[in-house]
Amino acid sequence: MAAKVSVSPTSLLNQIVVPGDVVLDLSNMNNQTIKLGSGLLQDNDAISAMGAGKLSYSKPNKYWLESSHKRYIPRPDDHVLGIVVDSRADNFWVDIKGPQLALLPVLAFEGGTRRNIPKFEVGTLLYLRVVKTNIGMNPELSCTEASGKAALFGPLRDGFMFETSTGLSRMLLNSPTRPVIEALGKKLSFEIAVGLNGRVWVNATAPRIVIIVANAIMNSESLSGTQQRIMVEKLLAIISD
Amino acid sequence: MEIDREDGRTPNQLRPLACSRNILHRPHGSASWSQGDTKVLAAVYGPKAGTKKNENAEKACFEVIWKPKSGQIGKVEKEYEMILKRTIQSICVLTVNPNTTTSVIIQVVHDDGSLLPCAINAACAALVDAGIPMKHLAVAICCCLAENGYLVLDPNKLEEKKMTAFAYLVFPNTTLSVLPEGSSVAEGEPVEHGIITSITHGVMSVDDYFLCVENGRAATASLSAFFRKNFQQSSSKAG
Numbered sequence: 001m002a003a004k005v006s007v008s009p010t011s012l013l014n015q016i017v018v019p020g021d022v023v024l025d026l027s028n029m030n031n032q033t034i035k036l037g038s039g040l041l042q043d044n045d046a047i048s049a050m051g052a053g054k055l056s057y058s059k060p061n062k063y064w065l066e067s068s069h070k071r072y073i074p075r076p077d078d079h080v081l082g083i084v085v086d087s088r089a090d091n092f093w094v095d096i097k098g099p100q101l102a103l104l105p106v107l108a109f110e111g112g113t114r115r116n117i118p119k120f121e122v123g124t125l126l127y128l129r130v131v132k133t134n135i136g137m138n139p140e141l142s143c144t145e146a147s148g149k150a151a152l153f154g155p156l157r158d159g160f161m162f163e164t165s166t167g168l169s170r171m172l173l174n175s176p177t178r179p180v181i182e183a184l185g186k187k188l189s190f191e192i193a194v195g196l197n198g199r200v201w202v203n204a205t206a207p208r209i210v211i212i213v214a215n216a217i218m219n220s221e222s223l224s225g226t227q228q229r230i231m232v233e234k235l236l237a238i239i240s241d
Numbered sequence: 242m243e244i245d246r247e248d249g250r251t252p253n254q255l256r257p258l259a260c261s262r263n264i265l266h267r268p269h270g271s272a273s274w275s276q277g278d279t280k281v282l283a284a285v286y287g288p289k290a291g292t293k294k295n296e297n298a299e300k301a302c303f304e305v306i307w308k309p310k311s312g313q314i315g316k317v318e319k320e321y322e323m324i325l326k327r328t329i330q331s332i333c334v335l336t337v338n339p340n341t342t343t344s345v346i347i348q349v350v351h352d353d354g355s356l357l358p359c360a361i362n363a364a365c366a367a368l369v370d371a372g373i374p375m376k377h378l379a380v381a382i383c384c385c386l387a388e389n390g391y392l393v394l395d396p397n398k399l400e401e402k403k404m405t406a407f408a409y410l411v412f413p414n415t416t417l418s419v420l421p422e423g424s425s426v427a428e429g430e431p432v433e434h435g436i437i438t439s440i441t442h443g444v445m446s447v448d449d450y451f452l453c454v455e456n457g458r459a460a461t462a463s464l465s466a467f468f469r470k471n472f473q474q475s476s477s478k479a480g
Contacts, residue, residue, distance in 0.1 A: 012417060016473045019369065020377025022418035041334060041374070048416075050334060050374035052472045067476075069372035070269045071288070099288035099338045136299075136339045 013057050017049045017065070024063065037064025038073055068167020072097045072197035074139040078130045081161065081195030082141065084120045092120060094128065097163075097197045100138045104128065108142040110150035118155075125156045125201060127193050156193060159203030160210050166198045168221045180220040183232040184213055212239060247399065253456060255382075255395045255463065260362075260471050262370040268346075270371020274363035277397060278353035281360045283367035287343030300335040302342045307360075310349045321347075321357060328361055328411055328438045334374040343373060354397035355383040357409050357440070362464070369472070378414035378468055379437055380461040383407060384453040386445050392456055406443030408450065410457040412436055414465040434458075 012023045023040070024047035036042065040063060041050045049055070053067030072080070074096060082094035082102060092104040104126070106117050120126070128141040143153040172178055172194045181192070190204035190213050202213045212235055220228045246252070256277030265271035268284035275281070292302040305322040307314070329345065345367065347360050358381035365379050385396050385407030393400065401407060413435055436454065445453075 016469075016476045017417065018378060018414065018469050018472055019375040020414055020416040022416065039374075041376075046418075048376075050337070050376070051372050052369045052476070054476065067372060069370075071372060073372075099341045100290045135337070 012055050014054060016052065016054055018052050019049055022046045022048045023055050033061060035062045037062060038075070039065025039067065066167075068165045068170075070097075070163075070165055070198065071099070072166055074098045074102065074130050074133045074197075076130055076132055078196045080128055080130060080141075080197040081156070081193065081199035081201060082126050082128050082197075084122055084124045084126065086122065087120060094126065094141060096128075096130075096139070096141070096195075097199070098139065102130070102139040102141050104141040104143070108144060109154070110144050110148060120155065125161055127153050127156055127195070127201075129153060156201050156203075159191070159201050160214060161199055161201045162214050162218065164198050164200055164218065165221070166196065168217075169194050169196055169198050169200065171221075172200070172217070178220070178228070179225040180216055180223075180228040180232060183229050184216055184236075187236050188213065208239060212236075246393065248397070252391060252393045253460065255460060256397070258464070258467050260366055260467070262366055262471070262475060268367075268371075270367045270369070270373070272363050272366035272370055273350070274359055274366060275350075276355060276359050276362075276395060278351055279355055279359045279397075280350040281356070281363040282348040282350055283360070283363035284346045284348075285343060285364075285367045285371040285373065286346075287371070288338045288341035288373070289343070290341060292340055292342055298340045301333065301338045301340075303329050303333070304342060304344050305329070305364075306344065306346045308346065308348045310352060321360070324357065324438065324440060325361060325364060328379055329364060329368070331437055332365070332375050332377060332379045332413070333368070334376055337374045343368075343371075352398065354399075354401045355395050357381070358383045358411070361411055361438075366468070366471075377416060378465070379411050380414050380464045380468070381409065381411040381438075382457045382460050382464065383409050384457045386443070386449055386453070390449070392449075392452055394456060394460055404443070406441065406445040406449075408442075408445075408453045408457075409438070409440040410436060410454060411438035412458055412461045414468060415462050 017023060026045040039051045039053055040047050049065055051065060051067055053065040056066045057063050080096050082096045084092050085095050086093040090106050094102045094104050096102050131140045131142045133139040145151045188209050190202055190209055193201040202210050204210045216232055216235055259275045262272045264273055265284055268286050270285035273282045292298055296302040303326055305325045307318045307321045309318055345364050361379055361381035383395055385393050385404040388405055
């Protein structure tokens, strides 16, 4: 899947690297624009890894370090689940499990004007989009798509929210659908929202369905596809007794 | 004439290493590191918003809390905290998350010699587990000098008591590189030839000190390889 980039005899693409490994040599690649994602640091002509993870590449020119942690580094256009911690005149302060609290402007809603500002209590769970992140500044969020429509963003009522690692939430949002969700969806009906910052919200009509779905997702992190299906079948067999 | 070590190791041989990461539920990164019977647990919380007073708000700030196995916290623990804080500050990239504080908590589970290097290795593994951006890893080793002038690596508590002098040395890890010349260069010398921290106790001559540094650096290759293998195993399991 990864294209071979002609950097040098040993290429570190798709391999696990540790901090300090020099992964790319820019002096060999002239006249190319490269996009560096998370986890890579540029030091003149050498790109080195800042953390431990898998070096990934996607055409035409994106490199990044894939790793899974309990904290989240905000990136623009990510969909996250945030919790309101404070409200001010023009911003809500929202916790998104990152290094800084994030700001949600009071007008960042579809059809939002000064007259119909939503009132969120402290502790409200919101499904949000990250608009911009700059070093040193608090990240900015929004409850609308880039075009201005609401599109499912906003407060999530009822249900149950639990925390996972960022790696698991990325796997849950990948296509094709993760086997655990597919297998659960065949027998149970529930609603689920996954934030890339490691938070997942589940809602269903009966509490035990919520509990089963939450436990199944939490346990599925290190299991392969068939193992996930077996685990789900066992859980469903228990509750149907 | 070879020196006889009680547990039958050669002078340059390290004790069995064991490292596990992500063992604690609450902290954002955690690791336990053991060299022989010395075992240390490290937990990392952060980065959290806000720095302490008198700290530069344009850089990330680190605080270290050292908890001994028993007894009250005294001057020795405060010294370890300061050494660890300086070491961590020099290996982490401080400009990525300005105005944040990261807390590192070290809990000593058992002390059987070479405690500070074990703690530095554990803190390093926990920082990687938490995803804190780092320039390179820190690999720490204890090197000591016996009365007859022989050098011994990674002593246990009994050996440490009998030595005339010992040195805790921290080096950057050996890195893989796609650069043709092998590794990144800082001021004309490869980064791997650098030294991050050096703490000495007792009296030793300058030549003996340099011999300690050489032997210690040679041993860091095996410690770096152990770190790397540990990360690769845990990453491939979680995938």
